[in-house]
Amino acid sequence: MSDKDHKQLTTQVQIRLTTRQQKYRIGAEDAVLLMVPTHLRRFNLSEIVNHLLNNEKKVPFDFIIAGKFLRSSLSEYLEKHSISTENTIEIEYVLSSMPPKQTSSMDNEDWIAAIAGPALTTSIATACYDGNVRLWSQTGACIAVLKKHERSVKSIAWLSGNSKSSKLISGGEDQTVFAWEYDSSKKTTRVAFECIGHKGSVDGLSVNETKTHFASASFDSIVKIWTSSTNDDTVHSQQHEQSELASKRKRLADSEVLLKDCIQNLEAHVGPVTSVAFSKVAGEVNTLFSGGADHSVRIWNIETGKNLHSMSCEKVVLAIDHSANSNLIVTGHTDNYVRLWDPRDQNGLVVKMKLVSHKSWVPAVSCSPTSPFALATGSYDSSIKVWDVRSTTPLHTLSAAEDGKKKVLALVWEDGCLFSGGEEGKLRVHDMQVETE
Template structure:
């Protein structure tokens, strides 16, 4: 019987001292995979209960035996292999679901698990029935409002620095800004402003990191930047009290002119009688329009003030210099791009999902450094794929390495950029999954919605 091949490995980590093992090289069987390696670390640390670990070689997660990894990377079995161990990510667990009257088209869980204890009305959902709904941590509806005729396409909280403000976009060609009522018992979203620059359905909105601006895009092929936040909310309050609307729009004096006037924008009554209607500020002129897309602009994300990305049915993804009003970089692919996500800590790195079922990563720094079409091809890599269109991409707020995606194949997938295969697949939806978002607070939880008319909540697993 042939002897089992051994490999010399050195275990290193950036974890606290209490979780570090001696860095002396040890011989281990070359057939070991991450589970066997994790058992060694647990034994050396005498952990009780045991903890799962993942292992990195030159920044890449090991997803095969050590022997296969050495062969696949043309590494010598005679040299010492350095393995960095990190806590393994435990996939989120399905916790709750709640029905809607129509497809759940958009979610925002960024305030869904605040470390300060804020919970009531902290998860947003938008539905094709036109309703905006707010939910607590147990998916009990705390408020709803009839937001848009024809359906809600997108819901987004503004950053907390701007207070309890949120945006919705819809098929009725408008974007609306709402304020959560200060009284939790009132169960009410109050409409403050309506943005009326689009000539067709609005697909997506993205607030800037400061929350003082947002970008909107839609089926009319337009990508526009608007002013929002506290300044516009104060203008709306002045208008609602019968003052001059222009008195509150001081935020536009730098370079921008916002045409504003008050109008009565009464929405149809919602199911619980909360229509969110009343007098609101009507804004019809954007601050900046970014021209370049040739068809529907399907998605936009704004991870840093200087890094606005958009994508569309013209198969392109564009990075914009908002101040100059021009596209600073463009990736042209072969399929429609449906969803985008970037991380505030690394805004030059963009993840996007396409109708060819692929999740791709674009490092815009590589293109800027290399120039030319060849550099662009190198900068965009395929991370993995679903069995259907990729409809949503969400970057974990507590990790630059982890993403979640939703797809028409009925699943959510969890990804680590350091591996080319997904970490987990969650298949609790019974139809197309249309949207996904991470819960705030760093707990690793998820919220999703789909064509099965269900809003689903997933408890965070360890490692995120």
């Protein structure tokens, strides 16, 4: 045994163990002080926590020091960061999650730009660059192809749904938003209405909690707010003057399609608006978040049409999501960063946290529906990363394509699964379970 190995086996350091997970707290104290050998690794520390908890059935834990998961021995960590063993090391332990396991994949005929998961209905929807929307059963069968858009479909969201029928909205490069009705018993689809008024590609759609309103984000720099109803004065027949892009094709063939006007234009972004997300906090039906090419994240009240707050960063915002569990906004960017914002903190309106690991643009982000700490991100670097935001290093990294060279463009975390798609054209489904808090 070398002197170095002997030193690691005999040297000890004091650690203070803490957790935010009440279920796994050791005793009544907020922290537990221990003297442990510095050669210990994650597995050894996990054994200690299980012993202190008197767990008959061992459960795995991860350990966070100074905002990063411990992936070495304590001695290696101390040496790397020039920390003396005379210091007390603060260590937070969290329940470890298993790596996501792919359960199925579904072949689309072109790139997948957006995905609507099955939480509201039993179907999964994909928006594709070939101009089509595809509906999938959870067994992997394509149950419908919705053809109406003239160019790539870039955004998609469910308006309503159950096992028998559902309503879906889709937006695309043809500057239109269509609302579709699907009858699962009859296997039929129809266009319920078409939203008119955008002058640029519609790259973002979001529906509020009560399903009464939805928002569309466009490259024309405007966010439009629409009602989901077909029984109000925003719906009319096709007597309006037709724009150049709203071409002859569908007007003559589908004269029964109703047209719909927006109820509000939200104008503050300078340049394309790439993404929108309604607040997922119960009761906040009028709060909307948007991100754009002007490097800003904006908070809106859709009832008044006011831009309540604006938050800025260094690069273009490509994607946005909101967590109902933590109330944080998550954004993906062209500098390869993932940023977290707290909409409740109006003192500085600055980024709360940056997550750095992707090697290329991040056009897809999705928060865990059950955990305040977990989120997933997809990148042009062909990877999906799962994060626990108590650490700035990713918890898991998945290859999103067989050759590892295809861009990830869409990502949705719903119903215990991670749904992803992009340049490869495959809708991939991963089992994704995390501890709820």
